[in-house]
Amino acid sequence: MKYFILNIILAIIWSLLEEDINASNLIIGFILGHIVLQLSRRALGPSPYLYGIFKAIDLVLYFWVEIFKTNLRLVVDVLTPINYMKPRIIAVPLDVTSDAEITALANLISLTPGSLSLDVSADRHVLYIHAMYAEDKNKVIRDVKGKLERRLLEFASPAKDNS
Amino acid sequence: MNLLSEILMFIGAFFMFVAALGVFRMPDIYMRLHANTKSATFGVLFLVSGAAWHFWEIAIVMRAIIIVIFIFATAPVAAHMLGRAAYFAKAPVWKGTLSDDMKDKYDPKTHELAGIQKNHKPTTAKSKRDKQDD
Amino acid sequence: MTILNMLSFGLLIAAFVLAFARMIRDPRREHRILALDRVVAVDLMSTLSIGLMILYAAVTGQTVFFDVAITLAFIAFLGTTAFARYLEKGKK
Numbered sequence: 451m452k453y454f455i456l457n458i459i460l461a462i463i464w465s466l467l468e469e470d471i472n473a474s475n476l477i478i479g480f481i482l483g484h485i486v487l488q489l490s491r492r493a494l495g496p497s498p499y500l501y502g503i504f505k506a507i508d509l510v511l512y513f514w515v516e517i518f519k520t521n522l523r524l525v526v527d528v529l530t531p532i533n534y535m536k537p538r539i540i541a542v543p544l545d546v547t548s549d550a551e552i553t554a555l556a557n558l559i560s561l562t563p564g565s566l567s568l569d570v571s572a573d574r575h576v577l578y579i580h581a582m583y584a585e586d587k588n589k590v591i592r593d594v595k596g597k598l599e600r601r602l603l604e605f606a607s608p609a610k611d612n613s
Numbered sequence: 614m615n616l617l618s619e620i621l622m623f624i625g626a627f628f629m630f631v632a633a634l635g636v637f638r639m640p641d642i643y644m645r646l647h648a649n650t651k652s653a654t655f656g657v658l659f660l661v662s663g664a665a666w667h668f669w670e671i672a673i674v675m676r677a678i679i680i681v682i683f684i685f686a687t688a689p690v691a692a693h694m695l696g697r698a699a700y701f702a703k704a705p706v707w708k709g710t711l712s713d714d715m716k717d718k719y720d721p722k723t724h725e726l727a728g729i730q731k732n733h734k735p736t737t738a739k740s741k742r743d744k745q746d747d
Numbered sequence: 748m749t750i751l752n753m754l755s756f757g758l759l760i761a762a763f764v765l766a767f768a769r770m771i772r773d774p775r776r777e778h779r780i781l782a783l784d785r786v787v788a789v790d791l792m793s794t795l796s797i798g799l800m801i802l803y804a805a806v807t808g809q810t811v812f813f814d815v816a817i818t819l820a821f822i823a824f825l826g827t828t829a830f831a832r833y834l835e836k837g838k839k
Contacts, residue, residue: 521628521655524648528635535644537706539713560689561654566647567689568696580643580696587712619751622802626755626762629798633762636791637769645787653794660798664805664813676813680797680820687824691790694831699783701835 453499457483505605512601516562523564523583538584539568542577542594551606552577558598565594621663628656641707642699650692657684752806759799766792786830793823 457480464479465471484503491500527534546555556567556577564582571578581590635648658681665677706713770788797816804812 517651517655521651524635524652525628525631528631528638528648528652533640535707536711537641537644538711539643539706556693557686557689560650560692561685564647566643566650566696567693568643568700569693580647582644582647584711618805619749619755622805623751623755623758625798626758626802629795630758630762630765633765633769633791633795636788637765642783642787645784649787649791649794653791657794657798657801660801664801667805668810673810673813676817680801680813680816683817683820683824684794684797687820688794691824691827691831694828694835695783695787695790698831698835702783704783 453487453494453497457487457499460486502605505601509601509605512597513558513562520562520564535582536585537580537582538587538590539578539580540584540587540590542579542591544570544575544577545595545599546603546606547574548606549574551602555599555602558602559594562598565590615667618663618667621659621666625656625659625661625663628652628659630656632656641710642704643696644707646692646696646699650688654684654688657681748806752802755802756799759795759802763792763795763799766795782834783831786827786834789830790823790827793819793826797823 460483461476461479462471464482465475468475468479487494487500491497494500544552544555546552552570552574556570559565559567559577559579566580566582568578568580570576579590579594584590629652632648632652635652636645639645639648661677661680665674668674766788770785770792797819800812800816800819804810804816
């Protein structure tokens with residue numbers, strides 16, 4: 451959090467040097483200040499802010515690629531008369547614990563690869579999803595846990611990586 | 614009106630048409646929810662970005678961003694509520710469905726969902742007798 | 748209005764017709780129609796009308812429709828969740 455404030459101060463200093471505080475100068479200053487902070491990361495020491503941004507970019511990129519893929523697949527499936535669906539209702543054990551993380555994971559699952567979150571068990575350890583292309587049940591669980599949940603966990607608690 | 618925004622809006626309209634066709638011809642309610650959640654939100658994203666590119670004013674772009682964020686935040690929640698309600702209403706699953714892990718996991722009285730280990734069996738003769746003993 | 752815009756309008760209206768038909772009856776008639784099927788169709792129709800409004804706003808240049816689309820998105824979400832909640836808890 452300390453470095454976030456430092457980043458904002460750098461952005462303000464940049465726009466003061468440009469002799470005009472407006473939105474575009476502040477944004478440019480913020481980006482430049484962030485690059486400076488990333489470059490001096492080793493000197494500043496570990497911080498969740500500086501590492502978290504990569505995890506966030508990773509998560510967002512993965513999310514968009516997956517949403518493109520799943521939509522194209524759905525288009526093929528809907529427009530051709532043959533049904534390629536192999537649906538199952540699958541119980542996925544959860545590693546994420548807090549309510550906010552479960553909500554985020556459930557929403558991401560609903561929007562990405564051929565799966566729709568139905569409900570979370572009362573003890574918050576299992577998420578039930580309806581998967582559309584699930585010939586291999588374990589592969590779906592591996593995909594959800596290994597790709598989506600891992601990225602979300604790394605983003606939510608990046609401090610673990612620094613140790 | 615420039616060509617890029619027209620093409621973006623056409624792609625958006627196409628995805629929304631695919632969503633409607635999917636809702637029309639998918640065999641069971643869960644797969645209809647798939648089509649409704651994914652393709653429709655994707656179509657709105659393209660349509661709105663095309664319109665925002667067409668106007669390209671700060672007020673309109675902000676509104677477009679608000680619409681996209683709102684649709685992307687609410688569509689999975691609505692799908693979750695509908696899917697849950699459908700499971701309670703004992704909506705028939707498609708005959709091609711391979712397995713159902715959620716069977717007998719709901720407590721029929723309290724609507725509480727169990728984890729992997731324990732099952733809520735539907736009330737049998739044995740459990741009725743147990744209640745009478747109490 | 749150009750050809751592409753007309754095609755987009757045509758696709759959206761065809762989608763609207765499909766959703767409406769889905770709301771009225773089950774085309775496959777394999778099993779009884781659930782009330783939830785209709786709710787899904789109505790949810791899709793609200794999303795489609797948001798899309799139609801934005802397309803109309805872009806074609807005619809009337810930016811007011813963006814505000815209407817935001818409001819409709821709010822109300823449609825509330826309506827869908829209320830229906831789902833009611834259908835889940837209503838039948839005792």
